[in-house]
Amino acid sequence: MSTTTPTTTTSTVRPFPGADPVADPAAVVAGEHWRVTVLDAGAFRVEWSEDGGFEDRASTFAMRRRLPVPSFTVDRTADGGVLVTTERARLRYDGRPFSPSGLVVETIGPDANRWRWGQEPRDLGGTGRTLDDVDGRMPLESGVLARDGITVLDDSTSFLFADDGWIGTRVPGRRDVTVFAYGRDYDAALRAYHAVSGAPTRMPRWALGNWWSRYHPYSDASYLELMDRFADEHLPFSVAVVDMDWHRVDSVPPRFGNGWTGYSWEPSLFPDPAAFLTELHRRGMRTTLNLHPADGVRAFEDAYPAMAEAMGVDPDTEQPIPFDPTDRRFLEAYFAVLHRPLEAQGVDFWWIDWQQGRETGLPGVDPLWLLNHFHLLDSARGTDTADGMTFSRYAGPGSHRYAVGFSGDAVVSWASLAFQPEFTATAANIGYPWWSHDIGGHTRGVRDDELATRWVQFGVFSPIMRLHSANNPFIRKEPWAFPAEARAAMGDALRFRHRLVPYLHTMNHGTAEGTALVRPLYHLEPRRNEAYESPNTYAFGSELLVAPIVAPRDPVSRHGVARAWLPPGTWTDVFTGTTYAGDRFVDLHRTLDTVPVLLREGGVLPLAAPDETDATANPTALEVLVAPGTSGSFTLVEDREGDPDRTARTRLTWDAALAEFRVHPTEGAVDVVPGRRSWRITFLAAPADGQATSARAEDRFSVDLDVDTAAGGAVTLGGPPAVGLDARPAVRRVLEGAQAGNPEKLAAWQVVSKDLPRADRIVELGTVGLPESVRAVVAELLGSVHPSGH
Secondary structure, three states: OOOOOOOOOOOOOOOOOOOEOOOOHHHEEEOOOEEEEEEEOOEEEEEEOOOOOOOOOEEOOOOEOOOOOOOOEEEEOOOOOEEEEOOOEEEEEOOOOOOOOOEEEEEOOOOOOEEEOOOOOOEOOOOOOOOOOOOOOOOOOOOOOEOOOEEEEEOOOOOEEOOOOOEEOOOOOOEEEEEEEOOOOHHHHHHHHHHHHOOOOOOOHHHHOEEEOOOOOOOHHHHHHHHHHHHHOOOOOOEEEEOHHHEOOOOOOHHHOOOOOOOOEOOOOOOOHHHHHHHHHHOOOEEEEEEOHHHOEOOOOOOHHHHHHHHOOOHHHOOOEOOOOOOHHHHHHHHHHHHHHHHHHOOOEEEEOOOOOOOOOOOOOOHHHHHHHHHHHHHOOOOOOOOOOEEEOOOOOOHHHHOEEEOOOOEOOHHHHHHHHHHHHHHHHHOOOOEEOOEOOOEOOOOOHHHHHHHHHHHHOOOEEEEOOOOOOOOOOOHHHOOHHHHHHHHHHHHHHHHOHHHHHHHHHHHOOOOOOEEEHHHHOOOOHHHHOOOOOEEEOOOEEEOOOOOOOOOOOOOEEEEEEEOOOEEEEOOOOOEEEOOEEEEEEEOOOOOOEEEEOOOEEEEEOOOOOOOOOOOOEEEEEEOOOOOEEEEEEEEEOOEEEEEEEEEEEEEOOOOEEEEOOOEEOHHHOOOEEEEEEEEOOEOOOOOOOOEEEOOEEEEEEEEEOOOEEEEEOOOOOEOOOOOHHHHHHHHHHOOOOHHHHHHHHHHHOOOOOHHHHHHHHOOOOOOHHHHHHHHHHHOOOOOOOO
8 A cells, every 4th residue: 555645746725716705996985983885786795904904805695706896886884984885785884894884785666675784684594514412403504695685694704715726824803704785686695605615516427326324343255245135135336435444443552542534445345445435436426535634644644654754744753744734835735635635546535524613723724625625625735726525514605616515424313304304404504505314314213114114215315315313223225124115115216316416416417506405495586485384395406396295294194294295386206297386385295216306387307217227327218207387498418537628518498389398409518428318208197098108107107218319209199188087096095005094985986076176075075974084085085186177
């Protein structure tokens, strides 16, 4: 094993790509002790300092202040202050230390409102640093969106980055805040936030598949045997996570302390690390190793002699080298000596598991920030982009630039699961899109097969799908460790995640432009009060709404339930085909094998074909689900690993009037996708009479196309599909499975079978003595959209 320093001299310390922190002078209005910068029509940076000095270096939040200058007017006031007016907002500031009377911002237009310095935050929340040991809800840090339309981000104490990329500290006592005043134009507020703070990281395609993670002392042989078992079970994975036992833990000599921190492979488990990592790559997997860097570098490490030399330490002294990321020499050696040799062996990225607080030797400098920032830059070295890959905890506003968030050691409980959908969606309010949770829970709790299954289903419809558990033989996530019902549901969910990768990677490109994959409903409908009352229902990309089931199922109906508000329009469940009228609350009941995932009317959802399981490759065969009630389109975006800026774009359109689905010619970097592809177009509806189909089921039918990528292709149906389902087959299945009286079920079935309007049957259903939980499931189905209108 090589322990020498790599020959590369690439410095980790460099300016963040795209950083441009000095504002255009035309955007600045200043006095002796104050400065106002108009960053956008609704974004104002306001500074005050007793010493008359102002800060132009980049901060952890603000990387770019040189932005297009919006139109604004300036009126000097008699008290020595200023009134700045844009098309969106009006800022009044008296030029003194901030006060409720002296710093006031008002929005202009239909969302007119007023904010004063010092008032209680009324934002919609952002996210939090970690869910470590949180069993249920936790307070959220602030975001930049509010129902009353004005929020403030206080950047006064964050640390800074000099022009060469190294860190700096602020002059104490200076105030530096950014006010966002956009009313309920949440998209505009987030565009302004990202314009100042930088774009979210664009994920490599492989990061969007399933991740296997478990705190367990695997060997190379046992890990690969597990991957073989997954392959035999047709369970796809694209990321291999190896927790801390990859390095020396129990074999550390006692005089050096414990083995929590380590950089040397444990030879008894991994005798040939490069061969192990190469084999994972051959299987289409990428690998991350866990880091706990707090204890620095001690003399038992393979890399200690090279690290000691880099730090000017005599290695014969065995003097420990402390972890100090504020020491530039240490930081450069930390990457060059400790990490790059392991990357040369095949490590793709690092899981930075920092748990040791927020303090360093420099005031206000958080070590977690430094680890996130410089690990990303080192990962992206040799490029002029920020598309590196890191996996670490959230550190505050601006953290969206640093790829995947590790949300911490989740407690195994229904309360933990119930909070995670809201926690994940609300993170979009601070522009943070890529949470990775311990799916299934990490620690404590009790075994609950239903809980584990529902958590996996949520994980499939979360940003990063990473199974994980503690170093406990009784906390398992392998599906075969569960009874048949849970095992089948977990397997179906994991397989569907890989089918989603074409859709997820298209959304990934959109996320890099500022639109998170997972968003609260009020991002879609900011002026509807109902959208704020369904926190666990969220948009999953442009086409889908998801309502995870996060509570135990009813023992009588055998269904779990999620209450959702559906925005206006019509919504079709991609798994059951059930179609719902929107603009209402609805209780969505599901058996353990499925979860409510609703495709918008006119929605077009591209999926990899079932046997296309390699998340590193663009598929040769795809299936497209279409909700055909109205026309719609979707542009599939694809690229090649390591070259994400060369994109191929394939427009998919459904014309309801012509009953035509078209795969348009691929444009852009056509060479990154196969020259011919098989497309299965699946309509979530019933076909017109006489329509030829490639496949047909109760709730859908399919037509196949073989398409030349450069030429495109189309299918025209013989007539418009019939949207909606006859509810009776689904109702019969519900009644058959219900743990309830047979006479009552028969009476209910007779009501359902009557030729009466749906509303009349729903009313009469309440008279037959059916248990309420079962009646609710049947009523949901009767209340869905039917082709007959009845």
